[in-house]
Amino acid sequence: MPVIKDAVCTLCGCLCDDLEVTVEDNKITKVGKACKLGRAKTMGPFLHERIEKPMIRENGELKECSYDEAITKAAEILVAAKRPMSYGWCSTSCEAIEKAVLLAEETGSLIDSTANVCHGPSALAAQEKGAPTCSLGTPKNYADLIIFWGCNPVHAHPRHQTRYSTMAKGAFTPNGKKDRKMVVVDPRNTDTAKKADLLLQLKPGTDYVLIEALRAIVNGHEDVLPDEIAGMPKEKVLEFAEMCKAAKFGVLYFGMGITQTRGRYKSGDNVSSLISDLNQITKFVMIGMRGHYNVTGFGQVASWETGFPMAIDFSRGYPYYNPGETGTNDVLMRREVDAFITGAADPGAHFPQESIKHLFNIPAIQIDGYANPTTEFSDVVIPAAIAGVECDGTAYRMDCQPIRMKKLVETTFKSDEEILTDLINKVRELKGAEGAKGGV
């Protein structure tokens, strides 16, 4: 039985690259070493309801059509639009993302990634303060203090703690967990918190306040602190600060408890400063626990192609960027968008109700392997191969490490990259002598 070793798992930002995938008759029958998420993802194409055929909505119903018809219809929608939005592109390869950026450019679109509802604020934080970070193998070898702040790896990144952090054994941490302390900061006593040496159960939305207190302590001003901070006694915060200061190498992993709560990116921004302050005393770094396996890749590709990691507006021919103004949910909420294309993402499931209402009002194009809530409002649906299972390409791990995804099985579905290339060509054909919209 052919076993593909060192296969790359393409579900979460851990991008584990040690899977052992058994393929029989071009079907994946077993996925070794993966977690529940990775197994579900890798076996998915053989278990779940695939979008088998291209479809176009007619009189409210999706009807099967030819691939060329779907591409033509999609291109027509994009070319006719004055304020098209391209969204998603995180569960796909960097090669496809480059094409998505080009398509957005050619159609004078906005383009944004799933970071819009995930770690977008972390990019904003990096713009404010920088990102003092490291590769995942560094804490594995060095860290004696691990902090999970507003993230829950037991659920969202199941192998994180064994491969890279709490339990991982490394050069200066040969005994794994025994050589480390682990702290969880979360309003909920999560499954991750069960094994924590310290849990700081803060009041929801007070992350910024807690960070302020920690920085005040690190910078020698604990005397001004009130008795209660973020819903916790001051002593608990002092205890946490002491643990941080006593560490030889500390790492703070943060999740959407930092990015989605009150103040949004201002918390992540302030975490970055806390890390900088702590480096006056010891070594400390931070790492964002990115969700989609290649949402980091979108940020990387978009940055080198356009200068900006997300929320890019090509309407004037050159990229402009301002989350709050050019982010997907910003413009959907304002009901500005007049056409929508999404790939390798499911805004239907992950956007707030107000945004989805508008998506039902405008022509929408979906490129995906599976039917999902986005299909419900899409007017053109184009089936795609599953990147990382059915086609290869590059993905960036949560720590910005580029890894080559393997093709595990053959498929008759086109890859996102091929579909986008066909769309670009069709858009060019339709625009013809009119030339490129935006900036020419």
Place this chain on the structure above:
Amino acid sequence: MQTVTLTPNRSPTISVEAENITPDAFAGKSAAEIGAIPAWEGNEQITLADIFDVAVDGSGDAAETKIVIDGDVPRVKRIGEAMTAGEIVVKGDVDMRCGARMSGGSITVEGDADSWVGREMTGGEILVKGNATYYAGGGYRGETCGMRGGKLTIEGDVLDFLGEHMCGGEILVKGNARLLPGVLNWSGTITIEGDTTLPGGEMKSGTIFVKGKVLEMLPSYKDEGTEEVDGVMYRKYVGDLSRNGEGVLYVSV
């Protein structure tokens, strides 16, 4: 003296970028010339005449030019951007980035202003008679300084991040300011007559007056007792000590 009246002739749903609506761009121009000035509606280039009826009375340089927008323009962005002189009066609401990078002259918005009113302004005056949303007097992404000079007055309420990264100038909010006004400030003065939450986060220097209530106070400010300023008694706090800041936060007692 030149008065240019722009009367909205339709209500676009897509925000129109009209950074050329400035006394500088209009000065000395005829109605036809102003009507032909480009603007952008999404990815489509339009002209001001596509969204406004243009009337011009008299002629003058930028300082002598007054622009009256006679109605609501909640979907026209960048009005008065980088203007150096003259006057703009909007008899209704404006969209984002009104008065961004302005260095002189005045803008009066009789209705509400959307986010980033007065973004990175260095001089001149903006008066918003209604409410403003996010980042009033704030900065652009990645830039160290937001507002550097001039005066921004909002008679109603504002939402989060008022005067973010402020490096100079003066902001007056007569209503409430929601979350984190004066965050990451370097300089300048912010006065909030209503209530606010977590003022002065990571303030390095600069001054904030809160005449209403502070609904939630940061833990990292030092209480320095009471002090009277212009006849009003305040409790004086210094910080933000999270970053060894020396800003002053006055909260009415």
Place this chain on the structure above:
Amino acid sequence: MAEMIIKNGVVYDPKNGIDGEKNEICIKDGKIVENVGAGAKIVDAEGCVVMAGGVDGHTHCAGKINTGRIMSPHDMRYAPIPGLSGEEPRTKLLRPQVGYNTPNTYAIGYRYSKLGYTSLAEAAITPMMARHMHEEFEEIPILDKLGLVLMGSNWQVMQYIQDKDSEKLKAYMAWLLLAARGYGVKIVNPGGGSSWTWGKNVSGLDDKVVDFDVTPADILIGLAEANESLNLPHSIHVHCNNLGVPGNLSTTLDTMKLLEKVKTKRDRQVMHVTHVQFNAYTGTSWMDFASGAQDVADYINKRDHITFDMGQLMFGPAMTMTADGPTEYRNARMFDAKWSNYDQELEDAGGVVPLSYTPQHFAHATMWSIGLELALLVKDPWKVMFTTDNPNGGAFVNYPEGQVLLMSDKKRQEIIAGFPDMTMDRITLPNIDRELGWGEIATMTRAMSAKMLGLDEKGHLGVGADADVAIYDIQPDKVDPSVEHEKVKKALSFAKYTIKGGEIVVRDGEITATPKGKVYWVNAYENGVAQAEKDRLMADLEERFKKYYSIQLANYMVEDAYLPRPVEIRPEVI
């Protein structure tokens, strides 16, 4: 491919001894040839200077620069130099361009081309990140590229040096170049990167590296000797310890002296010392810090084993990016600036910090002067490469400004006149009236850099060279750069023609074609390392990857897919 002949230009081709002669340059199939047929396309260079395409032998153009981009969205709209910075919409030919210090990849390709540059060396990439560098290379249009691979704080490198196992060290270095598809060996703050993972640093050549029984001196000698034993085209490329620290002059000179004992069979230096401006400070603190350029120049003038580049400062905003993690942290704290850090497991450190240089500050004014002093006090231009350590000392679009400064004492004095008094006793530049000529500029910007890198086909216009040519609209016999510096700067900023691989890519300062460039890499592993050594190395690698890396060995090496147009160089085995 069509033939081409460049006529009537005044040619500066230092490698071939041509210093301002009216020569014809013939091109066929992307190469310089002896002659072409009557049907060849004629490029009339009447009234122009003709040089080989520029070779930037030390620039940060792919990889770490992306962190700089993510930190500075405001840089994208910054446009101090019209036509070479800020926002430019897409056209039918061109992708959109943005930025100044951290422009997008398209702007990098187009704007370097406008300056007449045709080849770039990315100065620092960790092997584990190399895929990223190659992905960005692929999106930088027009130019040829190569990447230097960080080895100076690598665990295995230090282990083998500690073990005095020079054969395994060689095998590993060659394997790293293969794994990264890299071109040469980069050493940044030797030993300091590894120490920085504990928040520590090394303070000089003889300081012990944390966790290893080696010193920076051991690392330098070990890597340099192995580099020469592998007969790599480029020498070791070194960013010295103590960068940016007053008094670092002694470390820099000691580093240069240390390398005297290393011999090479190649016709080049044994060490290239990079951005020496940042490493030529006397004094004990910023209060008594001053230029050490004279001492550096005196040493280099007497020796032939060293080349260096300037790391010239340009006034205005800059984005510093280096594998020197501790230096970046120090910068960030000193200036209350944004700080990005990256500790790359087992390999090196890194940081990115925005800074701004102003002529009103004596320290910056002094640094600006030091770069120029170095270039002007070292007599032989074949030892000096013109750089700003883009974008550490300033953005590459300022190169014409920097080159003009070397050609015009008058212009230098104008700027010095505005410096604060506190600068004057720290610098010697006011007393240096040397003005470089076109031949010297051609040497420092292409001929020397190609030779220093060991790129035989680059940096000159002799038969067999790549047909990379820059034609500048300036008449050397009519225009005096000493006086008419603005005219010269404009000509160097917007080439009359840039020809890349025989194709006209710039005409009258505008991009006319956007071919894709090649990527050079060195394969010293396949033939250069004996099978027994490969086996020994593999056993180590398997163990280390299993124990310490967060990635599988099988997924570590850059695949062929990332180099669609590779140029593989196999050094002769010696």
Place this chain on the structure above:
Amino acid sequence: MIETILISGRTIDQGATLEEKTSQAYFDAAAYCELNEKNLEALGLSIDQNVLVTTAHGTVVVPAKIDKRLPDDIVFIPMGPWANAVVDPDTCGCGMPGFKGVPATVEATTDPALSMKELMATYKE
């Protein structure tokens, strides 16, 4: 009825069923509201009985579940269509809607929970 703060977030089952959102498994993984025992008792409910969650932004009906470790008056719905029916869509000028920390009331209901497709259909205007 109780006044609560709503948090949405990932769970492993929600993650494992991401690519079968038309299935019962996904419904089971994403359509529920966790409360602690005290809050559940206060509503007079037991596990799997439906609750109506109401915020300033909408309402949703989902089965109740217990998370013993939840603090009082904090409720959790896995990220997905059901949570997103009631989260705060305002992006606060930085692009990110409010998926966590939304004031919500929770009360017992006999209304049924909608399937994914039924829920999406309610957004047609």
